[in-house]
Amino acid sequence: MQFAVRHLVLAVLFVGPALALTVGSSRLERIPDDAKLAEVDAKYLAAFEVVDDAFVGKHVRDARSAALGLQCWDRITALFPLSYRKLLVQFNIMSGSDPAGVFDGGGTNDVGRRGYRLSIAKSCAEKERDLANPYRAVTPRRGTTDWTLVHEIGHYVCLRGNVIELFSQSFDGDMVPQPKRREKPDDYPEDGSPRLDGNFVTSYAERTPGDEEVVETFTTYVLVDELPGPGDASLVARKIRFFDTIPGMPELRQHIRAVEDRAPRDRRTR
Numbered sequence: 001m002q003f004a005v006r007h008l009v010l011a012v013l014f015v016g017p018a019l020a021l022t023v024g025s026s027r028l029e030r031i032p033d034d035a036k037l038a039e040v041d042a043k044y045l046a047a048f049e050v051v052d053d054a055f056v057g058k059h060v061r062d063a064r065s066a067a068l069g070l071q072c073w074d075r076i077t078a079l080f081p082l083s084y085r086k087l088l089v090q091f092n093i094m095s096g097s098d099p100a101g102v103f104d105g106g107g108t109n110d111v112g113r114r115g116y117r118l119s120i121a122k123s124c125a126e127k128e129r130d131l132a133n134p135y136r137a138v139t140p141r142r143g144t145t146d147w148t149l150v151h152e153i154g155h156y157v158c159l160r161g162n163v164i165e166l167f168s169q170s171f172d173g174d175m176v177p178q179p180k181r182r183e184k185p186d187d188y189p190e191d192g193s194p195r196l197d198g199n200f201v202t203s204y205a206e207r208t209p210g211d212e213e214v215v216e217t218f219t220t221y222v223l224v225d226e227l228p229g230p231g232d233a234s235l236v237a238r239k240i241r242f243f244d245t246i247p248g249m250p251e252l253r254q255h256i257r258a259v260e261d262r263a264p265r266d267r268r269t270r
């Protein structure tokens, strides 16, 4: 009996990963090929048309990229309620490593519907070792897959919520005294953690005023464990706390940070 049980355990250990791959590929096969997407730029290794939570059309040039695309999308839907990504109608995995992600904010896409196009680099998706678990704890460090996914969706969230304009009026407009921005700052944490003191959350935020700084600050606001307290008067603390004043943002932060609690019971790690 023990012998049989041991073999059953071994069989599950060996067959399990293969089964996961098969499930992934059959899920991909169920998404119909879409002739419109066959015309997309060669840099897109896998392109999907999106309706709400689901991929309803695809064009796959690289099967591995398509599999990564499914996992990235699962992560996005686990982190963000539908209302915060409702008009995303195309999702791509793209070649190259810089940029790690792109949000096309002009309402342009290749599927011919009104809406936005979001692309993540294959090399970025491959950085996350636990990508297959959409309910993993968030990683609050720039350069990780999570940071890129949240940053790119952040472009959508901030654009749709008029947050870029409101942030600019408070911190980045012509009427506001500006701290000096350095072209090559080299004193941010090497592990990609954002800074919660000083003037800017990340080196990228310091180098790139406008949308990118707003979105970097948004990403910091929703991903870091602890926000700067109300007694912290540094510019960066005020920029991060600004998001607490935007309707819906505290709830969104809470929703994203509680992602582990939404895991199906058999996937929970705590």
Ligand SMILES: [Zn+2]
Pocket (backbone or CB within 6 Å): 151, 152, 155, 212, 215
């Ligand atoms: Zn950006």
